[in-house]
Every structure is written in structure tokens, then in C-alpha cells.
Amino acid sequence: MNITEMTALELGAKIKSGEIKAPDAARAVLDEIKKKDPYYSGGINAYIITLENEAIKRAEEVQAMIDAGELEDSPLAGVPIAIKDNICTKGMKTTCASKILGDFKPPYNATVIEKLNAAGAVIIGKLNMDEFAMGSTGETSFYGETKNPWNHERVTGGSSSGAAAAVAACEAPCALGSDTGGSIRQPASFCGVTGMKPTYGAVSRYGLIAYASSLDQIGPVAKDAADCAAILDIICGKDEMDGTSLDVEHKSYLDSLSGDVSGLKIGIPRQCFGDGLNADVKAAVLGVAETLKSKGAETEEFDMPLIDYAVPTYYIIAAAEASSNLSRFDGVKYGFRADGFEDLTDLYMKTRSEGFGEEVKRRIMLGTFALSTGYYDAYYKKALQVKALIKKVFDEAYEKYDIILFPAAPTTAPKMGESLSDPLKMYLSDIYTVSVNLAGLPGISVPCGFDKDGMPIGAQLVGAPLGDSVILNAAFAYQQLTDHHKKPAEKFGKEAE
């Protein structure tokens, strides 16, 4: 098996056993990127930057440590990993796929980067994304859209477009993305890979450039659930630099994978399988319930009211927080500064108008409106109240069920260019993911089949707060029984030459 086709854990085991050397693993992945990624020759464009010299140097260091008997307990030591470009990497350009950040080089590492370094992972590059993580297609990047490895006419989904595409195209064994309203789970679904949003607070947000702080969460994108568990083991944990990070004792997520789902109670909300859901998607997602049932899980349909209100609630809250968070980009402290300004206010306005893309400006204005005098109660406060009601609906469901099952998206990946002209339509396509962020829950998207055009479909398993290991184990059990996650992306996948 080619190095780039292996899961992160498979590659890690071979590095540990000495069969593969870490620098060779890094070179193999970098070669794959060179072959498939360049935008100018019609490639995938999953990466904004690759860190060629740094990665090989780092892989040599890690190999020396492994040779000296260190990193014994670290299953991903020496394994290359790619990082969404809204996660700060010290001294390495971090752009959020926006013009306004220019050549910004963070003076510090995000906590997740420090943890990956300590575990011996090798950072191979920074990944493309929707600008400031605002978008559901990967098309709002200042650095150009990312192409879906299954079909170049289709979008990857977003905002972690590069993370999902890089893993699907074997341009990275695994990646870190971020998920504010589905930005890991939806592109994972569109690209046929496994992506997880942990419980809010399970992973430190320190060094994640904020979009909507009460909803943002960093998580893994990988070839399967076991890889996601191994990555989560590394990146999770209380961090004094993030006051919202949780201090929770738990067993290793990887060691907790038993594949045993007997007695697992799975709830299937009727409201998530109604009008507007593509028939192929519906059949494939319900098939997941049948598969897990064959291994002893119990399934039941139930009513989940208010779920239709998650999209407007989410967009008001996320936009409001974004309008505040993005006020720091003003052309003064870092990044891009416009020319030809008259005074300080004009410098701010010119810089922001030239530096932000259309979708980012739209959300800043939407959020500013929702927070402005006269509209605050009708929109922002109202949304926070509905959020409380949505959380309650989930709390009640978890009194009866261990896991809730529904699609990650209502369709498979749409064609390029279809969504940008109609932002409201794009927002509505987030119907299945945003409620999970509002309630702070863990969710994982697993490949569960293909539509009539051969595009991948993702099912979403959503757990109770801190039920991360429960959904990982259910996903792991499902992947032991199926091979949808092993099917190669047609265009550039495992079997393509």
C-alpha cells in the first residue's frame, strides 16, 4: 500500500515499527500535493501554503526521537497532518483565506499546534477554507475555490474545504478543521471523509482565529473514526488560555473504541427526514440505523420540534459575534493596510472594504444590524432565547437516547457557482448542522453511501454533551461493518493513476 493511502494510525504504526521513516512519509505526502494540488493547472487547491522544508526538517527530528525510544505512547508520531488556515502557527503565515490578513505570521502557536508538536505529528501545510470560515461551499476563499476530489465541477462544502478535500484526495493522512455551524461535518460529508466536531469546550480555542466564539470548535478530519479518536486524544483538554475549555476526565478516545453497540439507543428525528431532503441521502442515512441495529443497537423515531428554527437562530448569533470579533481587523496591528486614506477612520474603512470579501461583509453587517439599538431585542435577544429552547429539545431527547442520527446535509455536493449568488439558499442548506453547535454537542459525519451520480453522502451521529466517545464508537462500529469510507475519490483517489 502506498504511504498516502494509509490511515494516520496505519502510517503511525509503520513509522513506529521502523518499516517507514518519518521523513519519507512527509516526502510522499508532499509529492502527492505537488501532483494534485496546484490551482494554476486545475488541481484541487486544498492548500494555501505547504511547509516543505519545515516539514522534512521536523520529520527528521521526530524520527531521531523515535529512534531514541521517545514518543512511545504516541500513535501518530511522525505522521503528517495539515491544518486549516485559521489556526495560528508560530512564524508561519496564517491567512484565514482573507486578503485582510496579508502576510500575517502569528507570534505564537495555537494550543492544538503545541499539543500536536508534543505528540510528534508533522505539520505539512495550511489548508484552504471559506474566508474567515464563513461559507458552506469553499468558494469564498481569497485564494480560490477548492475542488471536490470526487468531481471537479462540484464544491467541497465548507468552510473546512481544504481539510476535507486534502484527506479525500490523499494529499494529507489527516487534518484539523474548525466547525462553527457545520464547517467540519458538511465538507466531510460532501468529500466522503470522516469529520468530527467535539463537544464545545473539549478542545482549546486558543489560537483559533475567532468567527463566533460561543460556537467555534476545532476538530479532526480523517479517513475514519479511529483516526479522529487518535487526533482528539492529542488535542483535547483543559487549557488555561481558553476560559471556556472544559476540565473533564475521560478515558482515551482511541482505547474506548470497542465496536460494541448492543443496547445503544439511537433516536431518529422525524423532522430531519421530511421535505427538502434528497431521496438518495435519506435512504443512505436511514441505512446507517439498520446497520447498527443488526449489531444490537435500538432505533426509534421521535419528534424534534423547533429544529427548523435553528438556521435563523444560528445566523443571527454567529453574525453578531462575527461583527464583534472581526472589528480587530483594521489595518493597524497586522495584515493588509489600504493606501490613500485621509485619516484614521478612513484607514479603517478603506482597509476593511478592500480587505474583506463579500460574504464576510454581509455577515458583519447582518450582525451589526442584529446588535444595533432598536433591533437588539427583536433579533439578537430573540435568537438567544430560541437557542435556549433548542438546547432544551436536545436535552429532552438525550434523556431517552444515546445518539441522534440525521443527515449532515440535505443534498450531496452542489455544482460550483450555484450557491454564491443566493446566500439565503446557502444558509438554509446548513439546516442539519447548525443546531448541534447551538446546543454545544459533539457530532461526527461518516460516509454512508453514494447518490446516483456517485457523490458521497454523510450521516451525522450526534451525542449528548461530552458523549464524544459514544459517537466515535458508534461511527467506528459502523465503519467495521461497511466500506463506504474506503472507497477512493474517483478523480484523484486511492486507485487513480
Add this chain to the structure above:
Amino acid sequence: MEITKEMVAYVAELSRLKLSDEEAETARKGLGEIIGYMDVLNNIDTEGVEPMSHAFAVKNVMRDDVVRPSHDRAELLANAPKADDEAIIVPRTVE
């Protein structure tokens, strides 16, 4: 809800964004459509519901006040679009 030209101008000003006439008109229509859709929340009775800003209760997080080094000044200034040895340079703000 009808979004007027004046509302767009006001929100753009608060957002520190400069819009051309054409952009302002696109924003007016776009925001109008989106905000109009958000009005569906009025269908829900939220009388007496406590607004929830965080999904989990968060309290003030305290730590000991210990002196520690901050980031290197030169390193921080290297990121500024315009700076000298000790400060970021901006247009004069006070006459």
C-alpha cells in the same frame, strides 16, 4: 421587514465599511431577504425564556496574578503594516 437605504448606510458606518452605491443596493436587497427570513422566529413564543449565550454554564475563570514575559515587541511590530522600532504608526488622531 423593509430594509431602507438609510439603514444600510447606518449599518455600514457602524461596521466601518465603505460601500459603493451599487454595493449598498446589493446589500439592501440581500440583507432584506435574509432579515425577512429571520422574522420567522416571531412564530415562537419566548415569553419568560432566559436568553442563553453559552450552551454550558460558564463562570468567571480566575487565576493567580503571576508576572510572566509577554511577546517580544520586535516580533509583534514585524506584523504591523507600518511601524518604527517601538510603535505602530497610524495617521495623526489628535491635533
